Amino acid sequence: MEHLFTPFQIKGLQLKNRVVMPPMCQYSVTNKDGIATDWHYVHYVSRAIGGASLIIIEMTDVEPDGRITDYDLGLWSDEHVPALKRIVDACHQHGAKVGIQIAHAGRKAQDAKEPVAPSAIPFDEKSKTPRALSTNEVKEIVEKFRLAAQRAIKAGVDVIELHGAHGYLIHQFTSAYTNKRTDEYGRELTKFGKEVIQAVKGEMPEDMPLIIRISGREYVEGGYGIDEAIEFSREFQKAGVDMFHVSAGGEGPIAAEGRPGTHVAYQVPLARAIKQALNVPVIAVGRLDEPGLANFVIGNQDADLVAVGRAMLRNPYWALEAATILHKEIEIPRQYDRGFPRR
Numbered sequence: 426m427e428h429l430f431t432p433f434q435i436k437g438l439q440l441k442n443r444v445v446m447p448p449m450c451q452y453s454v455t456n457k458d459g460i461a462t463d464w465h466y467v468h469y470v471s472r473a474i475g476g477a478s479l480i481i482i483e484m485t486d487v488e489p490d491g492r493i494t495d496y497d498l499g500l501w502s503d504e505h506v507p508a509l510k511r512i513v514d515a516c517h518q519h520g521a522k523v524g525i526q527i528a529h530a531g532r533k534a535q536d537a538k539e540p541v542a543p544s545a546i547p548f549d550e551k552s553k554t555p556r557a558l559s560t561n562e563v564k565e566i567v568e569k570f571r572l573a574a575q576r577a578i579k580a581g582v583d584v585i586e587l588h589g590a591h592g593y594l595i596h597q598f599t600s601a602y603t604n605k606r607t608d609e610y611g612r613e614l615t616k617f618g619k620e621v622i623q624a625v626k627g628e629m630p631e632d633m634p635l636i637i638r639i640s641g642r643e644y645v646e647g648g649y650g651i652d653e654a655i656e657f658s659r660e661f662q663k664a665g666v667d668m669f670h671v672s673a674g675g676e677g678p679i680a681a682e683g684r685p686g687t688h689v690a691y692q693v694p695l696a697r698a699i700k701q702a703l704n705v706p707v708i709a710v711g712r713l714d715e716p717g718l719a720n721f722v723i724g725n726q727d728a729d730l731v732a733v734g735r736a737m738l739r740n741p742y743w744a745l746e747a748a749t750i751l752h753k754e755i756e757i758p759r760q761y762d763r764g765f766p767r768r
């Protein structure tokens with residue numbers, strides 16, 4: 426019987442348990458240069474010490490204008506590699522595997538003078554109107570994703586996650602709500618995403634899995650639902666995605682009737698639907714703070730892995746504590762052993 430603390434393997438990625446730290450922007454780059462700082466080092470390495478089996482480094486962008494803010498991490502230059510490698514190496518020393526979420530914010534790039542997007546539609550009345558990318562520029566961005574993946578691999582990551590959720594650039598192309606193009610990238614809404622997947626996959630070792638984070642449903646008026654999400658995910662799977670990380674929303678103002686639930690496990694049904702329809706491993710996320718609940722999601726086979734975000738901001742040792750509460754085996758760092766008495 427599988428539970429939160431049984432190992433998991435996908436291709437060459439071997440995880441010691443099912444607890445994932447999901448990507449969470451820290452907006453903590455000091456010199457606006459995209460380079461990780463000591464904050465990032467302490468932040469990620471603490472969660473490795475804290476027992477998470479997979480740490481996915483926050484949204485890290487493929488070009489300066491692809492950042493939400495100037496304080497975001499970047500991977501548009503080789504200069505970004507050493508500081509990331511220092512984090513990855515230290516997480517490895519403490520027994521965690523490391524992924525990185527590669528992204529472009531598109532029209533949600535708040536600090537860009539002129540954000541770019543599939544179409545010139547602002548996020549809301551307060552945001553800048555983005556410039557629609559030319560067909561050639563779209564192809565250039567695919568190439569930038571490829572180069573970012575190449576650098577992530579130089580930094581030593583074990584897995585790559587593409588940010589295809591929350592209304593960022595890949596999602597902007599996939600969604601009929603934000604993609605009104607008439608060229609090849611508008612006639613086929615999944616074309617951009619698929620080209621990014623293939624380009625990134627081309628850089629990855631054969632046995633390294635590729636994750637994509639998707640929004641399993643949209644919250645805007647008339648947005649897509651889980652059935653449409655299953656259909657585009659099927660195409661992403663064919664293009665090379667090995668595992669889906671299923672979130673929701675983020676694409677625009679929330680419709681009155683589309684307001685997301687804020688109850689525990691609110692996104693698990695979306696993860697389960699993708700898993701069942703595509704017969705693919707999935708990561709569930711969203712208010713899975715209670716160890717018993719997270720354990721239930723794994724035992725019930727709703728998802729293969731569980732990501733714990735805000736609860737890990739509160740407690741870097743969430744996994745150690747969860748294993749203690751659930752009476753499951755976990756290696757406690759020797760220095761902290763007395764903090765986790767066995768019952």
Ligand SMILES: Cc1cc2nc3c(=O)[nH]c(=O)nc-3n(C[C@H](O)[C@H](O)[C@H](O)COP(=O)(O)O)c2cc1C
Pocket residue numbers: 447448449450451483484526588590591638672710711712713714732733734735736
């Ligand atoms: C401070 C913060 C930053 C976040 N940044 C990202 C991000 O970089 N990429 C992403 O896909 N999701 C991001 N998220 C969403 C989380 O990964 C997660 O999906 C969300 O918090 C729900 O999970 P939870 O209830 O366990 O916190 C962020 C959330 C928080 C709280």
